[in-house]
Each structure stands twice: as C-alpha cells, then as structure tokens.
Amino acid sequence: MSAEVSARPSGPGAGARILSTVGRSRELTLAGVMVVLCLVVALLAPHFLSLSNLSQVATLAAIIAIAAVGESMVIITKNVDLSVESTIGLVAFVVADVLRQKALPVPMAWLVGVGLGLVLGMANGAIITLLRVPSLVATLGTLSIFRGLDFFVAGGHEVNLADLPPGYSDAATSAFFGVPLFVILAIVVVVVVALVLRLTRFGRQLYAVGSNAEAAMIIGIRSRLMVFGAFSACGLLAGIAGVLWGMEFGTIYATSASGVALQIIAAAVVGGVTIAGGAGTVVGAALGALFLGLINNSLLLLQMPQELLQVIYGAVILVAVTADALIQRRERRVAAEHAFR
Amino acid sequence: MTNPRRASPNPGATAAGAPVAASRPLFQRASGLLRWESVLLVILALLVVEGTRLSKFFLTGPNFANLVSAVMEVAIVALPMTLIIITGEIDLSVESMIGLSGAILGWLWAAGVPIEAGIPIVLVVGALGGLLNGLLVARIGLPSLVVTLGTLALFRGLANVVLGPTAVSNFPAGFTAFGFGNIPGTPVPWTLIVFAVLGVVFYLVAHRTWIGRQVFAVGKNKDAARYSGVRVGTLKAALFVLSGVIAALAGVILAARFSSARADNGTGLTLVVVTIVLLGGVDINGGKGTITGVILAVFTLSVLQNALRLAGVSSEYQAVAVGLLLIGSVTAPYLARQTRSYSDRARRGRHPPAGSVERGEVV
Numbered sequence: 001m002s003a004e005v006s007a008r009p010s011g012p013g014a015g016a017r018i019l020s021t022v023g024r025s026r027e028l029t030l031a032g033v034m035v036v037l038c039l040v041v042a043l044l045a046p047h048f049l050s051l052s053n054l055s056q057v058a059t060l061a062a063i064i065a066i067a068a069v070g071e072s073m074v075i076i077t078k079n080v081d082l083s084v085e086s087t088i089g090l091v092a093f094v095v096a097d098v099l100r101q102k103a104l105p106v107p108m109a110w111l112v113g114v115g116l117g118l119v120l121g122m123a124n125g126a127i128i129t130l131l132r133v134p135s136l137v138a139t140l141g142t143l144s145i146f147r148g149l150d151f152f153v154a155g156g157h158e159v160n161l162a163d164l165p166p167g168y169s170d171a172a173t174s175a176f177f178g179v180p181l182f183v184i185l186a187i188v189v190v191v192v193v194a195l196v197l198r199l200t201r202f203g204r205q206l207y208a209v210g211s212n213a214e215a216a217m218i219i220g221i222r223s224r225l226m227v228f229g230a231f232s233a234c235g236l237l238a239g240i241a242g243v244l245w246g247m248e249f250g251t252i253y254a255t256s257a258s259g260v261a262l263q264i265i266a267a268a269v270v271g272g273v274t275i276a277g278g279a280g281t282v283v284g285a286a287l288g289a290l291f292l293g294l295i296n297n298s299l300l301l302l303q304m305p306q307e308l309l310q311v312i313y314g315a316v317i318l319v320a321v322t323a324d325a326l327i328q329r330r331e332r333r334v335a336a337e338h339a340f341r
Numbered sequence: 342m343t344n345p346r347r348a349s350p351n352p353g354a355t356a357a358g359a360p361v362a363a364s365r366p367l368f369q370r371a372s373g374l375l376r377w378e379s380v381l382l383v384i385l386a387l388l389v390v391e392g393t394r395l396s397k398f399f400l401t402g403p404n405f406a407n408l409v410s411a412v413m414e415v416a417i418v419a420l421p422m423t424l425i426i427i428t429g430e431i432d433l434s435v436e437s438m439i440g441l442s443g444a445i446l447g448w449l450w451a452a453g454v455p456i457e458a459g460i461p462i463v464l465v466v467g468a469l470g471g472l473l474n475g476l477l478v479a480r481i482g483l484p485s486l487v488v489t490l491g492t493l494a495l496f497r498g499l500a501n502v503v504l505g506p507t508a509v510s511n512f513p514a515g516f517t518a519f520g521f522g523n524i525p526g527t528p529v530p531w532t533l534i535v536f537a538v539l540g541v542v543f544y545l546v547a548h549r550t551w552i553g554r555q556v557f558a559v560g561k562n563k564d565a566a567r568y569s570g571v572r573v574g575t576l577k578a579a580l581f582v583l584s585g586v587i588a589a590l591a592g593v594i595l596a597a598r599f600s601s602a603r604a605d606n607g608t609g610l611t612l613v614v615v616t617i618v619l620l621g622g623v624d625i626n627g628g629k630g631t632i633t634g635v636i637l638a639v640f641t642l643s644v645l646q647n648a649l650r651l652a653g654v655s656s657e658y659q660a661v662a663v664g665l666l667l668i669g670s671v672t673a674p675y676l677a678r679q680t681r682s683y684s685d686r687a688r689r690g691r692h693p694p695a696g697s698v699e700r701g702e703v704v
C-alpha cells in the first residue's frame with residue numbers, strides 16, 4: 001500500500017503499477033519463504049508442527065511484532081528508534097515491581113506500563129523534534145538512559161514469578177480456539193495500525209513525511225508533529241510489548257530485553273519497511289517478526305548451535321535490503337526504458 | 342543525513358573560501374572555529390578540578406595511566422568514525438568488530454598460533470569486515486545505518502560462533518603488558534602511544550591533505566564533490582575498511598588489557614565512540630568537525646568517567662551519563678545557534694516570520 005501512496009502522485013501509470021506490485025509481493029515473498037521453511041523444518045523435526053511448539057513461536061513473535069509495528073511507523077517517517085528494547089525492559093520491570101509491592105490492581109499496573117511506554121516515546125519525540133537531535137543519536141542516548149532508569153528502579157534486584165499475583169503469567173499460555181491470546185492481540189494491533197496508516201490523513205501524511213519531508217512541508221504537512229506522533233505511538237506499542245514480555249517470562253531482570261532492538265528493526269526491514277523512509281507496511285513488519293521467530297525455532301529444533309542465530313539475523317537484514325535495492329534499481333531501469341519508448 | 346537547508350546564521354561557514362565568507366571579519370570566523378574546542382577545554386579543566394577535590398589520588402601518575410588506558414580502544418576507533426561521520430555516514434558495527442577480532446585472536450592463540458602472527462590476521466579480518474560494509478554502502482548504495490546494523494549482528498554472531506561461551510585468558514605476559522602496562526619509568530601507557538601516533542596521522546590526513554579535503558567535500562555536498570572529480574564511493578568504501586582495521590586493532594588492545602578474549606568483548610562501545618565524536622564537535626549531518634576536537638573529547642570523557650568512578654557511580658549509571666552527554670553535545674550547539682540567530686535578528690530589528698527558522702528541517 002505504501003508504494004501506491006508514494007508513487008501515485010508522481011510516477012507514470014506503468015511505474016506506479018510496477019511499484020505497487022513489488023510492494024505487495026514483499027509480503028507474499030516473505031509468506032512463501034516462511035511456508036518453505038516450515039515444510040523443511042516439519043520434515044526434519046516433526047515436533048515443529050505440534051500445537052505447543054507453534055503456539056510458543058507465535059506468542060514470542062507476537063510480542064516482537066507489536067513492537068515492530070511501532071518501529072515501522074517511526075522508520076516510515078525516515079527515522080529510527082534504537083531505544084525500544086530499553087523501553088520494553090523498563091516497562092516490564094516497573095509493571096512487575098508495582099505488582100510485587102501490591103501497590104495497584106493488575107489492570108491498573110498494565111495501564112501504568114503502557115502509559116510509561118507512551119511517556120518514554122514522547123520523550124524521544126520531544127528530543128528529536130524540539131531539540132532537533134537526529135533520531136539515531138537521540139535514541140542511541142535514550143537506549144542507555146532508559147536502561148539506566150531500569151537499573152535504578154531494580155536496585156540490583158530481580159522480580160520472580162513467585163512475587164507476582166498467582167496465575168499472572170497464565171495469559172501468556174491461554175488461547176481462544178487454539179489461537180494464543182497474545183497472537184490475537186498482535187493481530188488486532190496490526191489491523192488497527194494498518195487501517196489507520198491506509199485510511200486516515202495521519203497515515204498518509206506519515207508516508208509523505210518519510211518519502212519527501214520538504215515536499216510534505218510545502219503542501220502544509222506539519223512534519224515534526226507527525227514524527228512526534230510516530231515516536232509516541234512507537235513508545236506506546238513498546239509499552240504494550242513490555243507488559244506482555246513481563247507476562248511471558250515471569251522473571252524480570254534489569255537487563256531484560258537487552259539486544260531485542262536489533263530483532264525488532266530487523267523484523268521491520270525484512271518485512272519491507274525501508275530505512276530510507278516512506279515505504280513499507282506494518283503487515284510486512286509483523287510477518288518479518290514471525291519469520292525471525294521461525295528461524296530461531298528452527299535452529300532450536302534442528303539442534304543447530306544457537307550462536308548461529310545472530311549471524312543469520314545479520315545476514316537476513318543485509319540480504320533483504322540488498323535485494324530491495326537491486327530490485328528497485330531494475331524497476332527504475334525498466335520504467336526508464338518504458339518512458340523512453 | 343546531510344541537510345543543506347539547515348538554517349545557518351553564518352552562511353559563509355558552509356562554503357569555505359566562497360566570497361560570502363570573506364565578507365566576515367577574519368577573527369569572527371576563527372572564533373567560530375575555535376569555540377567548541379575552547380568549551381571542551383574549559384569542561385576538561387573543571388572536571389580535573391572536581392576530580393582533584395574528590396580524591397587526592399586523582400592527579401597521580403598511576404591514576405592518569407588508569408583513566409587514559411580505560412578509553413584507548415574507543416579513542417582509536419573514534420578517529421576513523423570521525424571521518425565517516427564527516428562524510429555523512431555512520432558505522433554502528435565497530436563494537437562487534439572489536440569482539441570478533443578479540444575472539445579470533447584468542448581462538449588462534451588457543452590453537453597454537455603465536456600472537457605476532459595472530460595480530461596481522463585479525464587486522465585483515467577487520468579490513469574484510471570493513472570492506473563488506475563499504476561495498477554495500479558505496480556499491481549497492483544502501484544506507485550505512487541499516488548496513489552496519491546488520492553487520493553489528495553478523496560480526497557479533499561470528500564472534501559467538503568462533504569462541505562460544507568460553508574465554509581465552511592465558512595470553513603471554515608480553516602481550517598483556519602492552520594492554521595495561523606503562524612505558525618503564527613513566528606513567529604513560531603503551532596504548533597511549535598507539536593513540537598518539539594514530540591521532541597525529543589522522544590529524545594530518547584530515548586537515549592537511551587532499552584526502553581530508555575530499556572527506557569534507559563529500560560531507561558538505563555529495564553531488565558537488567562528485568562533479569568536481571571526487572570518487573565518492575571509493576572514498577567511503579576506503580573509510581569503512583579503515584574503520585574495520587582500527588576496530589580490529591582496538592579488539593586486540595581490549596583483549597590485551599583485559600588479558601581475556603571473550604565473544605562479548607566491546608558490547609555497548611559504539612555508544613561511547615559516537616558520543617566522543619559528537620562531543621568533539623563533529624556535525625552528525627556531515628561536513629563539519631575536527632580531529633583536535635575529537636582528541637579533546639577523548640580526554641574529557643575519560644576524566645569524566647574517572648571522576649564518576651571516584652565518586653562511587655556504578656558503570657550502569659556511567660552509561661547514563663554518556664547517553665546524556667551524547668544528546669547534550671548535539672543539543673548545546675543547536676541551542677547556541679538558535680540563541681545567536683534570534684539575537685542577530687533582534688539586533689537587526691526584524692521579526693522572523695513564524696516558524697521560518699528551521700523550514701525544511703528534516704528530523
């Protein structure tokens with residue numbers, strides 16, 4: 001959909017059609033690769049297809065997918081948020097800590113967690129839009145500042161499942177008609193954000209800001225307000241991911257979720273959200289999260305060394321963006337030849 | 342990353358040698374160039390005073406050796422990073438290359454390869470890693486942010502594959518002495534000599550040669566640089582290779598200083614390197630910066646870390662201080678520029694149209 005939005009006003013009819021096909025095929029390509037991967041792994045390790053294994057993969061992927069949806073909104077505006085992992089870790093710890101001290105009832109604690117995520121996202125947005133710090137620098141800074149807050153709150157302790165209300169982490173394993181609760185939540189988030197991006201003015205303006213900030217400014221889009229909104233939404237969704245993280249893992253340390261930002265950004269990038277801004281869909285990002293989760297699970301089931309995981313994640317990022325660039329180069333050439341004729 | 346439309350109160354500063362610049366008095370331009378370095382010197386002096394107040398050991402030789410050798414790895418990596426950021430790119434993968442080179446060095450040593458042979462091998466690995474970054478950025482035209490984010494994972498993953506969860510720590514005494522020993526009879530660590538030599542070389546290359554001029558030209562205006570004959574791609578690729586080699590050297594130094602090679606060596610150091618570069622006054626949007634500023638920033642940061650440690654601040658909170666410093670070092674010049682441009686306008690008695698100050702700003 002992004003390709004349509006960015007291409008429609010400027011490109012020739014044929015170019016726009018080609019671009020939109022490529023935009024749509026990214027999700028299809030990824031889905032195809034996943035089907036093949038699933039078939040191979042299922043043949044080699046039959047346990048892969050068991051309900052318990054699939055639920056576990058999908059539940060973990062759902063948490064990453066929710067955060068990746070927020071990250072995608074930021075990347076679409078041609079920015080990046082490296083601090084999401086610290087937001088997730090801090091929210092997870094604060095929610096667990098509040099529950100451990102029985103300071104608030106469970107739903108209120110969740111609300112505090114999501115609200116905290118929103119506040120951290122708004123802080124990022126304010127630093128970037130008001131103080132004009134490039135997002136890469138700002139979020140590299142808040143990555144360690146938010147983590148420092150986490151250490152401050154934790155004070156050298158951890159929260160164990162036993163400290164939490166009985167049955168707290170049941171939600172992580174519960175399911176409706178076999179579909180894990182977290183997956184349903186992730187689908188709701190993806191659908192809502194996808195509709196907002198596609199159907200609302202806010203959504204179209206996000207893409208406009210990312211594809212050409214100056215042009216967007218000229219036609220009267222308040223770019224910095226859009227960027228602020230994207231970072232706030234990213235913080236909010238990271239807050240939700242943090243609450244779910246706490247339920248999924250039960251035991252929360254001050255270092256929880258360290259290094260997850262890479263996975264979240266990788267999910268978005270692999271899902272076709274381009275770092276150059278203005279293109280990509282949150283559906284793609286969610287599929288990207290599922291793809292990375294499947295790779296992780298396959299390594300485990302095929303008893304391959306876990307050390308390979310990061311190598312593969314890195315390679316997947318590089319291959320995805322390189323393929324993108326090469327396809328785009330070819331599209332441009334084809335479009336140019338077409339225009340010439 | 343480059344942002345030609347960032348409203349500058351001093352348009353002459355963006356076009357060195359242009360007639361506009363000549364119309365401003367010379368001393369004003371000179372003071373504009375010197376200002377950030379002077380600020381850093383003042384901050385450094387204040388930190389030294391504070392450190393002396395905190396501990397009577399602060400101004401001793403051993404403490405000097407201590408605080409300097411603690412930052413030498415990030416210091417040498419900051420030098421090529423400075424040039425990369427001046428061209429408008431970034432290399433986030435350096436911390437993983439530090440880990441990978443240490444891991445391979447440890448693995449080779451454990452396999453019986455002498456250190457003298459291991460070091461050149463890991464430097465070649467660093468060059469190859471940098472070449473991968475450089476080709477993807479310069480040849481395929483990918484954004485360096487996403488490329489080096491990918492290799493950040495890739496190199497760290499390879500380090501894990503090479504060494505697994507084990508640590509190699511039985512390095513020969515001569516090697517570890519290079520990591521944390523001083524030149525006999527002085528409080529000067531060996532690694533400071535490495536940094537000093539590299540610092541001088543980078544200073545000369547950046548500010549006294551055609552290579553440096555090309556680096557700045559690319560950062561100021563990539564297309565103009567290309568049209569005037571700069572091979573932008575080759576230059577960028579070469580800088581990434583250089584960054585890889587120096588990061589590998591930093592990995593060797595880190596392994597020697599810890600007398601331990603682990604796959605997770607260097608985790609989180611990219612933050613410190615980028616902070617040093619930006620604290621040194623290098624513009625994250627490219628085109629502006631000095632090696633002198635970055636060298637001053639190295640010592641400012643090392644004194645700050647040392648003072649925090651003397652004040653009993655744990656390493657997690659030191660990272661917070663570094664993060665605040667990073668954001669502050671980008672914000673402070675911006676706020677100063679804003680104040681100056683407002684006061685300029687006030688003096689000229691002209692009201693700016695609302696919101697015109699940063700029109701076209703890309704955040």
